[in-house]
Amino acid sequence: xxxxxxxxxxxxxxxxxxxxxxxxxxxxxxxxxxxxxxxxxxxxxxxxxxxxxxxxxxxxxxxxxxxxxxxxxxxxxxxxxxxxxxxxxxxxxxxxxxxxxxxxxxxxxxxxxxxxxxxxxxxxxxxxxxxxxxxxxxxxxxxxxxxxxxxxxxxxxxxxxxxxxxxxxxxxxxxxxxxxxxxxxxxxxxxxxxxxxxxxxxxxxxxxxxxxxxxxxxxxxxxxxxxxxxxxxxxxxxxxxxxxxxxxxxxxxxxxxxxxxxxxxxxxxxxxxxxxxxxxxxxxxxxxxxxxxxxxxxxxxxxxxxxxxxxxxxxxxxxxxxxxxxxxxxxxxxxxxxxxxxxxxxxxxxxxxxxxxxxxxxxxxxxxx
Numbered sequence: 001x002x003x004x005x006x007x008x009x010x011x012x013x014x015x016x017x018x019x020x021x022x023x024x025x026x027x028x029x030x031x032x033x034x035x036x037x038x039x040x041x042x043x044x045x046x047x048x049x050x051x052x053x054x055x056x057x058x059x060x061x062x063x064x065x066x067x068x069x070x071x072x073x074x075x076x077x078x079x080x081x082x083x084x085x086x087x088x089x090x091x092x093x094x095x096x097x098x099x100x101x102x103x104x105x106x107x108x109x110x111x112x113x114x115x116x117x118x119x120x121x122x123x124x125x126x127x128x129x130x131x132x133x134x135x136x137x138x139x140x141x142x143x144x145x146x147x148x149x150x151x152x153x154x155x156x157x158x159x160x161x162x163x164x165x166x167x168x169x170x171x172x173x174x175x176x177x178x179x180x181x182x183x184x185x186x187x188x189x190x191x192x193x194x195x196x197x198x199x200x201x202x203x204x205x206x207x208x209x210x211x212x213x214x215x216x217x218x219x220x221x222x223x224x225x226x227x228x229x230x231x232x233x234x235x236x237x238x239x240x241x242x243x244x245x246x247x248x249x250x251x252x253x254x255x256x257x258x259x260x261x262x263x264x265x266x267x268x269x270x271x272x273x274x275x276x277x278x279x280x281x282x283x284x285x286x287x288x289x290x291x292x293x294x295x296x297x298x299x300x301x302x303x304x305x306x307x308x309x310x311x312x313x314x315x316x317x318x319x320x321x322x323x324x325x326x327x328x329x330x331x332x333x334x335x336x337x338x339x340x341x342x343x344x345x346x347x348x349x350x351x352x353x354x355x356x357x358x359x360x361x362x363x364x365x366x367x368x369x
Contacts (some may be wrong), residue, residue, distance in 0.1 A: 040284035060090070062104075066097030068126065073103035073133075073322060080118065080144070081111040092122040096130045098155075103133040105323060108146055116285040121151075128155040128182065133321065134175075139167040139332075142197060149175045156182025158212070163320060164203070165329060166193040167336050171200045179208040180216070187216040192316040194336050204233045207247065215246040221316055222253045223309055223337075224260035231263040234279070240271040249279040254286060254312055256305070306338045314338075 060076065080088055096102055110116060118140075126132050140146055146169055154160055166172050178187060193201045222230050232251040253262045266279035271299050286308050292303035313333050320326040 006071070007103045037339075038356045044130050049259045055118075058302045061091045061095075062103050063094045064097055064100045064130075066100045068097065069101040069280040070103070073105055075105045075107070075327070077107045077109065078118070078120070079109050079111060080140070082114055082116060086116045087119065088116060089119045090121070092123045094121070094122065096124070096126050096132055098127040099129045099275065100127070103135070103327060105135045105137065105322075107137040108140060108148070109238045110140040110144050113141045113143055116140075117144065118146040118148075120147065121149045124150070124152040126152065126154045126160060129157045130155075131159045131341065132161070134160070134162045135320070135322075135325065136162070136164040137167070137171055137329075138165065138169060140172070142167040142168070142170050142199065144169060145171040145173075147173050147175070150177070152176070152178045154180045154185045154187070154209065156181070157184045158182070159186045161188045161190075161319070161321070163190045163316070164194075165316075165333075166195070166201050167332055168195075169199060169201070171202075173202045174204065175310050176203075177208075178206070178216075179210060180214045181210050183211045183213050185211070185214040187214075188319070189216070189218045190316045190319055191218075191220035192313055192333075193220075193222040193230060194313075194333065195222070195230060197229040198227050200229045202231045202233075206235045207237070208237045209242040209247065212241065212243045212245070214242065216248070218251075219316060221261065221312065222251075223256065224253065225256040227257075227261075229260045229261045232265065232281070234266040236268050236277065236279070238268075238270040238272055238275055238277065243272055243274040245272065245275040245277065247275070247277040252282040252312075253283045254309065255283065256285070256292060256309075263344070302338075306334075312336060 045238060062074065064070070076092075078090065080086065084231065094104065106122070108118060108120070124132065124134065134150070136150070138146060138148070152160065152162075158301070160178070162176070164174055164176070168175070174191075176189070178189065186320070187207065189205060191203055193203065201222070202301050205218060205220075209216065216236065218234060220232055220234070222232070224230055230253070234249045234251065236247045236249055238245045238247065247268070249266045249268070251264045251266055253264065255262065262283055264281040264283060266281050268277050268279050270277055284303060290308055291301065291304050294307070295301060299307075310333065317326060317329055317333065320329060
C-alpha cells in the first residue's frame with residue numbers, strides 16, 4: 001500500500017500547503033505507522049512541524065512569510081514503504097520571504113528491501129536578507145535508487161548553508177544548482193557520502209555568481225569501501241560583472257580498497273579578473289603512518305581505521321549548527337563506519353545509543369509526531 005500522512009497543525013507565519021494530489025488515503029497517524037523504523041529520524045529533535053511522507057504524492061509547498069524567524073527546524077521525512085517495485089516522484093517548493101530565517105531537515109528513507117526509484121525535485125527560493133539551513137539526509141536500501149534534484153535561487157544579502165549526507169543506497173544521484181542573483185550573498189555547501197559493497201553515489205553541484213561581492217565555499221568528502229563507485233562534478237561559474245567574488249571548491253576522498261573507484265572533476269569558469277577562486281581534489285587512502293602509530297599504542301587495525309575515518313568525516317559534521325541533529329549524524333556516521341567490524345564494548349568511538357545488530361536504528365515514535 002502506498003499512502004501519505006500530513007500532520008494537520010500549522011505554524012504561525014508559515015504556510016504548509018497540502019499535497020496537491022488529494023486522492024490518497026490518510027490513515028490515523030496515532031497507529032498507522034507504529035512499526036516503521038526510519039534511520040534518518042532524529043528522535044530528540046524539537047521541531048515546530050514534522051511532515052511524514054509515506055509513499056507517493058505530487059509534492060509539498062512550504063512558504064515562510066517575510067520577517068519570520070523560526071526558532072525550531074522543520075523536518076520532512078520521505079519514507080518509502082511498499083510491497084512492490086515502485087517509482088516515487090515528488091516535487092517540493094519552499095519559499096522563504098525577505099528577512100526570514102529557517103532550518104529545514106529533509107530525510108529520504110526506505111522501509112524493507114523492496115526495490116524502488118525516487119525521482120525528487122525541490123525548488124527553494126530565498127528572498128532578500130533571508131537565512132536558510134537546508135540539510136539533506138539519505139539512507140535507503142541497497143536495492144533502491146534516488147535521483148535528487150535541488151534548484152535554489154538567492155536574492156541580495158541572503159545566506160544559505162546546505163549539507164547533503166549520504167549514508168546508504170544502491171545508486172544515489174544528487175544534482176544541485178544554486179544561483180546567486182543579488183549582491184552580498186553567502187553560500188556554504190557541504191557533502192558527505194559513505195558507500196560500500198557495489199553502491200554508487202554521484203554528486204553534481206553548480207554554483208553561479210551573477211552579482212558582485214558574493215562568496216561560496218564547497219566541501220564534499222567521501223569514503224568508499226569494497227567495489228563502491230562515486231563521482232563528484234563541481235562547476236563554479238563567475239559571470240561578467242560579478243567582481244569581488246570569492247569561491248572555493250574542494251573534494252576529498254578516501255578509498256579503503258583497491259577496487260573502489262572515484263572520479264572527481266572540480267571546475268571553475270570565470271569571466272572576471274577581480275576575484276578570489278580556487279578548487280582542488282584529492283583521492284587517497286588512510287595515512288599509513290597514523291595507522292602504524294595507533295597500532296603501536298595497542299589499538300587494533302580495525303579500530304584505528306574507524307577512528308581515522310571518523311576524523312575525516314568530522315570536518316563536515318561539525319559545521320551542523322543544530323546540536324541534536326549534529327549528535328544524531330555523529331551516531332549515524334559512527335554506526336555506518338564500524339558496521340559489524342566492532343562490538344560496542346570494544347568501540348573506540350561509542351555512540352550515544354546502542355548500535356549492535358538490529359538495534360542500530362532510529363525509530364519513529366508516532367506518538368510524538
